[in-house]
Amino acid sequence: MSRGRAAVDRARALAGSWAGFVDAGVAVVLSAGALATAVRASSGVLTALAVACALGGTTAVAWRRRCPLLAAVVAAAGLAGYACLTHEHDLGVEPFPVLLTFYTAGARGLTRRHLVQLAALLGYGILACVAVAAAIGELTVADLAALVERRRAGGLPAQLSVTGAVHVLPASTDLTLYRVVQEALTNVVKHASSAPTQIRVAFEPGEVDVRVINAAPRPGVTERRPARSGHGLVGMRERVEACGGTLGHGSGPDGGYEVHARLPLARPRPEPEPGQTRSRVRAGITRAASGLRAPSTGSRVALTAVVLAVLVADAVVSGDRRGPLALNVGLTAAMSLLLWWRRPAPLLFLVAVNLLALPLSNGLTSINAPTLVSTYVFVVPLWTVAAWSTAGAAITGLALTAGAFAGEGAYWHLGVGNVVSNVVVATALWVVARVVRVQRTMIGDLERTSARLEAEQEAREFLALAGERTQMVRDLDSSVAEQVSGMIVLAEGTDALGCTDPEAAIASIARIEASGRAALGQMRQILGLLRAEHDPAELRPLLGIEHIHDLIGRSGGLVDLTVTGRPGPLLGGIDVAAYRLVADVLARTGRAVTGPVTIGLHFRDDVLELGIALEESCPDWPDTATRELIMRCDGQISRSVLGAGEKITVALPRQVEAAAR
Numbered sequence: 001m002s003r004g005r006a007a008v009d010r011a012r013a014l015a016g017s018w019a020g021f022v023d024a025g026v027a028v029v030l031s032a033g034a035l036a037t038a039v040r041a042s043s044g045v046l047t048a049l050a051v052a053c054a055l056g057g058t059t060a061v062a063w064r065r066r067c068p069l070l071a072a073v074v075a076a077a078g079l080a081g082y083a084c085l086t087h088e089h090d091l092g093v094e095p096f097p098v099l100l101t102f103y104t105a106g107a108r109g110l111t112r113r114h115l116v117q118l119a120a121l122l123g124y125g126i127l128a129c130v131a132v133a134a135a136i137g138e139l140t141v142a143d144l145a146a147l148v149e150r151r152r153a154g155g156l157p158a159q160l161s162v163t164g165a166v167h168v169l170p171a172s173t174d175l176t177l178y179r180v181v182q183e184a185l186t187n188v189v190k191h192a193s194s195a196p197t198q199i200r201v202a203f204e205p206g207e208v209d210v211r212v213i214n215a216a217p218r219p220g221v222t223e224r225r226p227a228r229s230g231h232g233l234v235g236m237r238e239r240v241e242a243c244g245g246t247l248g249h250g251s252g253p254d255g256g257y258e259v260h261a262r263l264p265l266a267r268p269r270p271e272p273e274p275g276q277t278r279s280r281v282r283a284g285i286t287r288a289a290s291g292l293r294a295p296s297t298g299s300r301v302a303l304t305a306v307v308l309a310v311l312v313a314d315a316v317v318s319g320d321r322r323g324p325l326a327l328n329v330g331l332t333a334a335m336s337l338l339l340w341w342r343r344p345a346p347l348l349f350l351v352a353v354n355l356l357a358l359p360l361s362n363g364l365t366s367i368n369a370p371t372l373v374s375t376y377v378f379v380v381p382l383w384t385v386a387a388w389s390t391a392g393a394a395i396t397g398l399a400l401t402a403g404a405f406a407g408e409g410a411y412w413h414l415g416v417g418n419v420v421s422n423v424v425v426a427t428a429l430w431v432v433a434r435v436v437r438v439q440r441t442m443i444g445d446l447e448r449t450s451a452r453l454e455a456e457q458e459a460r461e462f463l464a465l466a467g468e469r470t471q472m473v474r475d476l477d478s479s480v481a482e483q484v485s486g487m488i489v490l491a492e493g494t495d496a497l498g499c500t501d502p503e504a505a506i507a508s509i510a511r512i513e514a515s516g517r518a519a520l521g522q523m524r525q526i527l528g529l530l531r532a533e534h535d536p537a538e539l540r541p542l543l544g545i546e547h548i549h550d551l552i553g554r555s556g557g558l559v560d561l562t563v564t565g566r567p568g569p570l571l572g573g574i575d576v577a578a579y580r581l582v583a584d585v586l587a588r589t590g591r592a593v594t595g596p597v598t599i600g601l602h603f604r605d606d607v608l609e610l611g612i613a614l615e616e617s618c619p620d621w622p623d624t625a626t627r628e629l630i631m632r633c634d635g636q637i638s639r640s641v642l643g644a645g646e647k648i649t650v651a652l653p654r655q656v657e658a659a660a661r
Contacts, residue, residue: 019065026100027062033093034058034082053081057097064104072101072121076128083132098125144181148199151185157196158185164203173263176239177201177210180247183232184212184259195256207245207264216255236261300340307376308336314372331356332373342384347393350381354404382426386433387440398430483519487512544575548582548601555586558596565603574652577633578610581626581650585612588621608652615645622648 034054057078064071075097082094105121108114148160169177181199188197197214233249236259240247245263252258315332316325335356342349357377385397402423409419494508543551552559570578582599598613622630622637630637635652 020062023064024062027059030058030061030093030096031055037093050082050085053078053085054094057082057094061097061100064101068101068105068108069117069121072098072105073124075101076125080128080131098128143178144199144201147178147182147185151189154189155194156185156189157194158188158199159197160199160201162201162203167203167208167265169208169263169265170243173208173243173245173265176243176245177208177261177263179239180210180236180259180261181212183236187232187259188212188214188257192257203265207262210261210263212259213252214256214258215252233259304337304339307339308333311336311373311376328360331360335373335376339380342380343388346381346385346389347397350385350397350400353377353381354400378426379429382429383433386430387437394430394434398427401426401430480519480523483515487515487519490515543579545570545578545601547579551579551583551586552599559586560596560598562598562600563603564600567603568654570608570654573633574608574654577629577635578608578652580629581610581622584626585621585648588618588623604654606654608654610650610652612648612650613642613645614647615643617646618648622650 031054034057035051037054055078057075060071060074060078079094079098102121102125106118144162145160148158151158185197185199188195192214195214195216197212200209200211200213202209202211237247240261240263243263245261248260250258311332312329315328335353338349338352338356354377357373360373382397382401386394389397405419405422405426409415409422490508490512494505494512549561552561578601585599586597596615598611600609600611600613602609602611627637630650630652633652635650637651638649640647640649
């Protein structure tokens with residue numbers, strides 16, 4: 001026994017020594033982190049005081065097992081002192097000593113003496129937390145000066161200027177102003193080394209203007225400006241916009257960089273968008289009604305199962321049970337299962353539960369005793385009738401319940417006072433249930449009214465939008481009519497110039513084509529305005545000869561394109577036809593020919609020649625539809641042998657006579 005006890009004592013001593021080593025190591029790590037943050041967060045005399053407070057809290061971890069209460073007190077005091085001296089929001093390792101020491105103090109035991117000590121320690125900890133929150137929650141202009149002073153001590157030549165009457169800012173705006181300056185100075189250190197920096201804070205009527213401007217880096221120092229905005233600027237923008245302000249940043253006039261923020265002195269209240277108020281009202285009504293609606297099927301199943309288990313267990317273990325156990329359990333289970341049909345037939349549910357309760361009170365489990373079964377029989381049926389029935393059925397249910405109390409009192413020879421008290425309690429329960437029903441009905445009416453108002457408002461907005469579309473269609477229709485009238489006038493003049501001045505006729509035809517395309521674009525806008533929401537996407541203009549380069553670029557390098565002659569204006573039909581011919585030949589030769597394809601566009605004076613050179617014969621092209629397209633343009637097609645392959649040439653006219661035909 002002595003050897004075993006000695007072994008246990010040695011094991012405990014070893015474990016205690018290891019725990020001490022671990023605590024010492026944790027204290028060293030926390031002290032190193034606290035030292036780094038304290039030096040960064042303070043300057044001058046404050047540095048020594050902040051370091052002392054921080055190290056006082058972290059070193060308490062090393063001896064927390066020997067004096068738990070004192071260690072917790074020292075750690076909390078160190079954290080509060082550090083926060084009051086530095087006002088630092090981004091606390092690093094400083095809170096961890098408080099957590100560890102308070103845990104050790106609470107893990108000692110739960111004797112009366114320990115509970116009294118823990119209660120006092122808890123109050124002390126709450127006061128320390130309040131002090132920390134108050135310290136880090138206060139920032140305006142003094143903390144900005146301290147921040148700039150710390151950056152200046154770190155080697156950044158920064159200057160702070162504050163103009164205007166200093167106002168007391170809202171908490172969120174106050175913190176945002178500090179964070180903007182802090183993040184901007186951090187970016188200067190990262191990307192511009194030690195470039196001279198100006199921090200200008202100007203309090204203006206209704207807003208505060210903040211600018212952080214750094215000059216160009218010193219000679220020999222390359223500014224590492226990111227190509228895109230980093231996460232710091234993104235977070236800064238989110239903070240500023242959340243306060244209702246604006247943020248801008250970019251290059252300065254002298255080659256440096258500037259961050260500019262404008263923050264309102266009073267946060268504006270955004271106006272709700274059209275329809276947003278109605279949605280919020282309806283959402284609030286829906287949330288209010290969610291607790292008064294009939295539950296879903298899953299909820300009903302769960303509720304019935306829970307009530308069944310609870311009531312059956314009460315019937316089994318009840319000390320008032322008299323008679324067969326199976327009969328008690330069966331009647332109680334039947335009352336529980338009736339819960340499923342309580343809302344479709346509330347009055348029938350009340351009658352059935354009370355009939356099943358009669359044998360329980362007359363020889364089986366007594367419902368006169370305050371058991372779960374008696375509470376269920378007393379409360380649930382009457383509440384159901386009052387909350388889910390019409391006025392007539394609810395009054396009938398109350399009368400039946402009062403009659404049951406009277407009959408039960410007569411049977412058991414109860415006094416009048418007992419019967420009256422039961423009736424009074426039942427009436428109060430009935431009144432509460434009726435109030436709940438009135439609230440549920442009112443909320444349902446509000447929901448339906450809100451839905452009708454929303455539908456009516458949507459209909460009005462639709463009619464207003466339809467009216468605006470109609471007006472826009474009318475304006476576009478007038479413009480199209482003017483375009484068509486101009487085209488008719490130009491066409492009449494072109495007809496007279498066709499034989500006398502072909503060049504002028506070609507120019508006139510080009511103007512007609514431009515007018516036609518403009519009119520076609522406006523007609524597409526009309527179709528877009530008249531198109532329903534479920535219609536296809538917006539109509540796109542037809543592709544012409546200028547898009548052939550893009551088409552061939554998507555062929556994977558198997559097509560060579562050559563262009564000769566002087567490109568000039570083409571008739572609209574010729575332009576579109578040329579593109580379609582190239583697209584069709586690429587599609588067909590891509591399936592039938594494996595070798596490269598050479599396509600030449602030759603602009604002659606009177607025709608546009610489209611030459612396709614193939615290393616293999618392609619009898620499938622052109623097909624009937626392509627031939628009809630060529631014929632509609634008054635074009636011609638020819639084929640010739642080219643080595644092992646062939647050459648297909650399509651000639652499309654460019655002259656005025658072709659347009660007439």
